[in-house]
Amino acid sequence: MNGVNNMQKINDVLQMGREILSKSNIDTREARLLLAEALNVLYGDLIKISSCSDEEVAKYLVMLEKRVNDIPFAYIVGHKEFMKLDFIVNENVLIPRGDTEILVEEALKYRKNKILDMCTGSGCIAISLAYYLENKADVTAVDISEEALHVARQNAKKNNVDVSFVQSDLFSNVNEKYEMILSNPPYIEREVIGNLQAEVQKEPILALDGGISGLDFYERIIPEAKEHLNENGVLILEIGYDQAENVQKLMSNNGYKNIRVVKDLNDNDRVVIGEK
Numbered sequence: 001m002n003g004v005n006n007m008q009k010i011n012d013v014l015q016m017g018r019e020i021l022s023k024s025n026i027d028t029r030e031a032r033l034l035l036a037e038a039l040n041v042l043y044g045d046l047i048k049i050s051s052c053s054d055e056e057v058a059k060y061l062v063m064l065e066k067r068v069n070d071i072p073f074a075y076i077v078g079h080k081e082f083m084k085l086d087f088i089v090n091e092n093v094l095i096p097r098g099d100t101e102i103l104v105e106e107a108l109k110y111r112k113n114k115i116l117d118m119c120t121g122s123g124c125i126a127i128s129l130a131y132y133l134e135n136k137a138d139v140t141a142v143d144i145s146e147e148a149l150h151v152a153r154q155n156a157k158k159n160n161v162d163v164s165f166v167q168s169d170l171f172s173n174v175n176e177k178y179e180m181i182l183s184n185p186p187y188i189e190r191e192v193i194g195n196l197q198a199e200v201q202k203e204p205i206l207a208l209d210g211g212i213s214g215l216d217f218y219e220r221i222i223p224e225a226k227e228h229l230n231e232n233g234v235l236i237l238e239i240g241y242d243q244a245e246n247v248q249k250l251m252s253n254n255g256y257k258n259i260r261v262v263k264d265l266n267d268n269d270r271v272v273i274g275e276k
């Protein structure tokens with residue numbers, strides 16, 4: 001049968017995938033999810049397929065190998081859902097987290113028209129705001145990393161929204177004023193980073209490292225944002241579960257009013273909001 005591609009039974013391939021993942025203590029449900037990606041079919045359609053080619057199996061094995069090496073699932077498949085939208089991700093951007101949807105939902109309640117997202121990464125915050133404000137808001141997104149901005153621009157296009165992207169070290173290249181500034185800055189204490197899950201450590205250190213105290217970015221963003229907010233403008237910050245007190249204090253020391261904390265679905269403090 002020269003020249004004819006060998007076919008393998010899907011169930012055998014899937015079983016192999018499960019065994020490879022289980023040896024590395026990775027959730028075996030990912031075997032099926034990865035196989036759907038390798039075969040380029042919807043997860044729900046996998047059931048209709050009974051066999052696949054050697055080439056497809058080889059592709060699947062490469063994905064499994066990456067997963068065993070702690071590459072996050074989202075980087076392997078190249079995208080991640082956030083706010084019911086799909087975002088391209090790679091190793092240059094933090095993978096969008098469910099917790100961050102809390103920040104977007106709080107921001108949407110204000111229906112502001114001129115918005116700045118500081119440290120945008122994949123662009124997930126800025127883009128979902130632009131999308132759910134029906135592209136009527138003027139949204140600008142900033143990141144220090146050109147590589148991240150490259151991903152964020154692709155995401156704006158993919159989701160059909162207009163967002164202006166600016167490369168800037170925090171506010172250094174930002175000249176305008178906004179009605180709302182949001183940020184999910186790096187906030188992990190530097191010495192804790194080495195203890196995070198192996199797969200989190202595959203994410204950009206630039207997006208995680210909040211300095212020795214974890215508060216470095218809040219210490220810069222909170223005073224500088226005040227210079228870039230209109231009167232009654234709103235600042236919304238994602239925080240680590242144990243940072244609410246310190247971040248609230250920074251806001252009140254800088255003269256913000258109506259400061260409040262919003263919890264995530266796990267009942268952890270997750271967002272701090274203040275008004276100028």
Ligand code: GLN
Binds near residue numbers: 097
């Ligand atoms: N929430 C992320 C984590 O727990 C950290 C994101 C950040 O530093 N902004 O890994």
